[in-house]
Amino acid sequence: MELALPLWFEVGSFVVLLLVLAFDLLIVFKRPHIPSPKESALWVAFYVGLALVFALLMLLIGDAEHAGQFLAGWLTEYSLSIDNLFVFVIIMGRFAVPRKYQQEVLMVGIVLALVFRGVFIVLGAGLIASFSAIFYLFGAFLLWTAFHQAFGKHDDEGAKDSRLIRFARRRLKVSDQYEGNKLRTTVNGRRMFTPLIIVFLALGTTDLLFALDSIPAIFGITQSAFIVFTANVFALMGLRQLYFLLGHLLEKLVYLRYGIAFILAFIGVKLVFHAMHDNTLPFVNGGKHIEWAPDISTWTSLAVIVGAMAVATVASLVRLHSSGTTVEDAIHGDDEPETTTAEAAPAATSPEDPRI
Template sequence: MAETPLWFMIATFAVLAVFFVVDLLIIGRRPHVPSTKECVTHIAFFVVMALIFGALVWIVAGAKPAIEFYSGWLTEYSLSIDNLFVFVIIMANFAVPKQLQKFVLSVGIAIALVLRGIFILLGSAIITRFTWVFFIFGAFLLYTAIKLVKGEDDDDEYKENALIRTLRKVIRLSDEFDGERLRTKKNGITYWTPMLVVLLAIGTTDVMFAFDSIPAIFGLTKDPFIVFTSNVFALLGLQQLYFLLGALLDKLVYLPLGLAVVLGFIGVKLIMEALHANTLPFINGGQPIHAVPEIPTWLSLVVIIVSIGTAALASVLKMRKLERKA
């Protein structure tokens, strides 16, 4: 397998930077509610770009990293769709006007990109030096999968975290939005607007999302370049997906189960890889356990496609069945 050439990585980062500037700073800054046609066009464009990018990775670096990218992108994209549930709840909880929701999502996605970049760098450094961390990542993903199956990860209402609750106590907040402004004046007194709290809520929620997504992607590939590009392509077009699926998110009833299968599979895969690179003295004397089978990359991609595809299809069929009854 060939290594990814430096020129290809530089070109990729340059193109992705352009995509993000256009998606978030130009299109995202126009305060409007996107039409269905606009949403579908944007989403289709970025999906096609992800597919083309994976093909280019295959050409310049080989089949394995390309399959790792497709696996990681599908996993991160599925997790992003699931996380849109929380975004919908936050927007409703703070009564964000529809024309301002694109701006909030743009800032939230930008925060997510920065935070995930930091987590990826830290994660890459940690797993390079401490392979036993795979045991922790794997156990956490299995725990998350069990929560999804039991329905404990479903959020019927948004619960403010400690940072937001503290903020409300120490600063003067107004009750109304003032466009995209963070500060406003009423009767000569300066107030912070609810926009500040909404952006902090989205940003701090993204931190929690990273605890699911980063271990999951490292269970599929150890290449920081593939990890980062998988996350970036999953975030591109997310605001259009929010508006397109906003009314349908509560109908994707089987998506958590599909995600549970994917996260559980990756969790087991991580633990098996940890046993292969075992450095813990209390497990087989710190020696690798070669009898544990290795899960091929292509099998990961098959499991992800089948799990998410089956969950989405089952959700659509149930939705149509309920509509016919109604």
């Protein structure tokens, strides 16, 4: 189905989103600070409201089908971005990034995520246009990712150095002290990188791996590159403020990963069914369409996504309450004192983390 939206709306949307992101960047780098819970909540509400207004505009200017596709795609990417955010929390603690400068670091992580997802959107759209059977591969990949999400080990995720980080530690001259948001500093007359370079590498490799999950997931909901990209932008906007709003509560949402795994598995099955309807492989049913494969509608997908995240969140909060911990205590956690010294992690003995 072709997107029933005029060109001026698509171009105008990109311009407005670019201006909003530029404004957000300007605030971060002009006024580095630790946002209060109230400030963070207002910004998160603003970005969520902006996404809902955009969906309404798509309904009024386009049609209900594509408005529903945007909502389902946005919620899917938002849930995956929260999973991404959980690893960001661990990375910040792992490298002892001062809270005052975590806004800038998070913004760089979000920009990198947008760049990587933009590249994968272009590649994914090209693959779909030239090879429709790619949906079989996308579906299988999401099913494998869902299994890993639900049953893989996550206790040390983000807490260990990957090969890239260990290589950077060996090859780059990195100081022990943070110098605000500077990447370069001078120590005893020698030019060196600050620990921020290692943090950015960790965030970048994490963003790359999460993009591998998120792009096939949203292409299972819509094949419109415009919807895919805008849903990703709206899902990433406000993520920085959500980090400061939820704080350590992210670590307490123990069932969230199961909700995300269920969503990924559902979309993976949907992709396989879609591939069966549009089959181009001669060794699958003789290259003919498989009539018994159900056609899962956009609104069914939206209901499943909302339901899975609602059940996972409520179940996590019920468990949190039963343990005697309040939501406020979980948000603040055991905040460590402000520090400007990066952790001196071992370079050769840390095992590889699959996510970073």
